[in-house]
Amino acid sequence: MWSKSDAEADGPKPGTEVVAMSDMMPPEGLTRPLQPVVGNITQSSRVHVGHKFYKITQNVENTEMVKGHVLGLELISPAKANRLRCSVAVFVCWAFLVAFGLGFYLFQIVIQPSLEDIGLNETWYFHRDDWQAMPMYGQDFLKLPLKYVVIGHTGWQACEEKYSCIDKMMETQRDNLGRGFKDIVPNFLSVATGDFRTDEPNTLQFEHVNILLEQLVKKGVLEPDFVLYGQCQLAHNTIPPGPKIMDRLNELLHWDPKDKNKCLH
Known part of the structure; x- marks a missing residue:
């Protein structure tokens, strides 16, 4: 006992x-x-x-303490913690890529093409679809608003009828693409193209260009105090836009005659 x-x-x-x-x-x-x-x-x-x-x-340890201890070990297990961190990192990367892709799509497909429609509702103003433009090979976006406007010419034979002018536009685009450009080089072309070494421009062309320039200012594409030059004023000893245009550039808004004498005739 x-x-x-x-x-x-x-x-x-x-x-x-x-x-x-x-x-x-x-x-x-x-x-x-x-x-x-x-x-x-x-x-x-x-x-x-x-x-x-x-x-x-x-x-003997308390049962609840043992359970908590085991649970704690599971939660802080290095292997599982690493897997969790990797999973979170992968998710964040995919989310970023999806968000970036969606943003790029919205900019390219929805927002940027809307800049082509500058809100100019004139019978003489044609959109790309109107003149049957081919798809562009790529795009280079300018930082807006722009300070300078440069006037050039195509050098093609002049046109006056709608369908003959559409044909000239398509021919110009094919030529520009064939020379390695991503699209037609000019942002805008006059209704009547031509070689203004010999062809005489008409007054309507200058009026339409001024209407276009004013609209571009309203849309924020051009600065209100933009400056306009003939191409040969910047690329000295060249011809474009041709002497017939240079003689009348004073009819266009904000033309600066600087270096006019360095243009060839």
Whole structure:
């Protein structure tokens, strides 16, 4: 049996465990003794079960603490953390690419082409579809608004009828593409093309150009104080736009006659 001295020597101590037990004799009529009832171990270093003493040397952690500890290890597992970071990084990259692609599409397909429609509603103003333009090979966008306007000429035979002028426009585009340009070189062409070394421009051409220039200012394509030159004023010792045009450039808005004398005739 467990003596008093044992109890005093091995009494409850903080941080140890105790087994609650029962050494009741079996009720009358039962031949098998009752099994000792073991409860929660709370405090003790020695336990008496039946006729034997047991020394308890291992602490049992609280079940919830164990679960939390295991869960914590799962959450901070380096391998899983790395996989999570990689997944987030991949998602962010894809999201960026999708957003960039969508933005580029909106700019190229929706926003930028709208700049071709400058809101000029005149019977003599033709859009690309109107003159059956071929698809461009590429686009180079200028930073708007622009400061300078340059007047040149095509050098082709003049036209006056709608369909003959459309044919000249298509011919000009084919020629420009064939020489390595991405599209037709001029941003705008007069209704009547021509070689103004010999062809005489008509007054309507200058009136239409001025209407176009005013509209481009309104749309923010040109600065209000833009400056206009003939091509030969910038590329000295050349002919375009031709002497017949140079003689009348003063009819166009904001023309600057600087270096006019360096144009060939």
